Amino acid sequence: MTSIGTGYDLANSIFSPDGRNFQVEYAVKAVENGGTSIGIRCKDGVVLAVEKIVTSKLLKPGANKRIATVDRHLGVVYSGMIPDGRHFIDRARDEARSWRDTFKTPISTADLASRMGGYMQAYTLYQSVRPFGITAIVGGFDSTEEAPVDGEVGSGPACGAGGKVAGKTHGGPFLYMIEPSGLYWGYYGAATGKGRQAAKAELEKLDLGGPGGPTLTLEQAVKEAARIIYVAHDDSKDKEFELEMTWISGADGPTKGCIGRERLSVGEKALDEDEDEEEGKEEKMEE
């Protein structure tokens, strides 16, 4: 940060002579101080997990959820400034709703990521606002079923115009990560927050981006996500934490295409009981 003191970092939307927007970079710093969030896109679903640092013993355990549902098939987790994350989610819900209003069908994960990327980017453009102090991970399962239009009452014509191409598939699990600059990419495995380096190293060991698509199943991914959050947690420096995670599958999987239907929130002491915990999860998933 050699440019501190030159004055180019005092307001948002100002380019420094070497083409940087310092305020956005500082916002990234806020993200890097936050608890680790990760997302895994696997063969048959998406897993989101977050390390919630317990800032006070007086917090009600398990009550303060950080992973939010945006639409039935979409979830968001984020690292950084939590009130900013709440704002982000409010907006994402508005986007999902207005998409339904307009198109009578759920928004796809890619479209939501695009809308929200645009929204974040807008907060880097003006001196009158500051960038978001969060990096958000958006996970969703776009329906592979032939989805009816919202509010449809009958079955419609069985044949004729509007027919589908035989054998063509659509939908599936998707994962995006959006940064304070508004930049977003699709990911096989995404990590942000304090422990992102360790988490990324672990994610890269998983078989997520192979040429034939990921081989990791949802069930395995749930276990890996839990493990990675523990690995990314710095026992020596950080306080206690709660692990919160959720996952989503297609309509034929354990969550029936809806996110948030199954959710896990465990305290730090679960580390020792990791094995038991995993078994508990398996039971749930076989529902």
Place this chain on the structure above:
Amino acid sequence: MFRNNYDNDSVTFSPQGRIFQVEYAAEAVKQGSVVVGIASKTHAVLVAIKRNAEELSSYQKKLFPIDEHVGIAIAGLTSDARVLSNFMKQQCLGHRLTYGRNMPVRTLVEMIGSKAQINTQHYGKRPYGVGLLVAGVDDQGPHLFEFQPSGMTEEMVAFAIGARSQMARTYLEKNIDKFADCDREELIRHGLRALKESLVQDRELTVDNTSVGVAGAVKADDGSTKVEPFKVYDQQDVTAWIESVADDKEGAGAGEGEGMEVDP
């Protein structure tokens, strides 16, 4: 305290990713007198120390009913609190009118959280200079939430904010396991003991400076839930409670050295 280049407004990040204006607003909360909240399985309680500007003036209210089932305790700028309180009253009333039920407390708290967050992201606005404890009951039982100027809202088992509130929090942390099964009266007494921890030497709880607020949802034997609406008690209504905690030393940690430390 020195000024730096990054603390002029709430739309500037410091190189460390902090927003000083928001942190300063949190300091305003510590200027207010202390308020304590605790929730059990059946009740949510708020207790507060009221201040008077001078001997002959009246005491500034600290507890406010929002709706039948919710009340707040404030620490910081009272006029900012009034803005939030009016907003919460309207939202609760609107919800009651449209759906015919109590507004869920979390929904209500997240609304003011969102409202406060906006003030931390736009130039020309300032963060609210007030912290709240929101206590209430809804279909899921009693709740206690903390609201901060940053827009952060969290559900707590028990909490204290305001001047010298660290001592009250220490008391609450020591007794946290007891609260869930406390009955109404025990819970209030725990609140008052926590409050006493935060008092300056030579000061004590009096009928003039103490407020108590309670909401409850007690399950009857037939499975139905009886809701005790949020009510604030002042003056002679709190006499018995103050007397009941007057001399007891049950509050572990009372009188210990740490009790004299200054609010960090």
Place this chain on the structure above:
Amino acid sequence: MDHRPQAWGRPRDDVYGAYDASYLQSGGPKTATQSPIVTGTSVIAIKFKDGVVMAADNLASYGSLARFTDVKRLRPFLSTSVVGFGGDVSDMQFLTRHLNELAIDEAYEHESSPTSSSEDDPNAPPAGQLNAANLHKYLSKLMYRRRNDFDPLWNQILVAGFDSASAPFLASVDLRGTTFTSPSLATGFGAMLAQPIMRRYAATEADAARLTREEAVKVVKECMKVLFYRDARSLDRYSIAVVTKDGVELSEDEQLERQSWAFAERIKGYGTQTV
């Protein structure tokens, strides 16, 4: 002949006479919906001791034309309530989408609560979720507001489920925002034809509280048959929903059984009768 570009493609005044613009009604009040277009007929429902049964046929009529024969007019809400729609089908679709959004909104709050279901009863619906009484209140405010905007949603709606005291709940709201509740309810022709039959079994709340599920379903099926006999805008394919504490059982492709049209022979007074 008029060769100006403005006249291109228009009927020639010298052949067809000047264009009669009177129907365009340049003056007069702004009007919204004046009548329903594609309509569904009766919805009927009756309470029983553990819940509510509701039924509606699967027909959407365009005037007297039986236009759509597979229209589902009963909609579950949050798997704890059922909403039945009579009247305009496109307004019903609007409301369905609206309720879908409401249900998604509810899920935001509901899933973030640690104690989502009651501890002692795992089958109980999650505490804090909108129940049928809340939903009915909401719909009544919505309908009344639209009526005051002079842009009503042209429906008669029945809402079935449970109230906050976990008792069976059944109430109606119509395009005027009128609300009504009773142990049995019916909209449209059902109010004339089915309601008297249902009242034989559940005239009072006490009667309804004695009715078993089987009895209630039987009464409703009987009423659907009577309605098919006598209501010319009805169909013999129908949907039936049973709401209990365990959730909503919705069957959308029922067929009226054991019809007997013998009575029709005795009906006199219209049609091609010779005697």
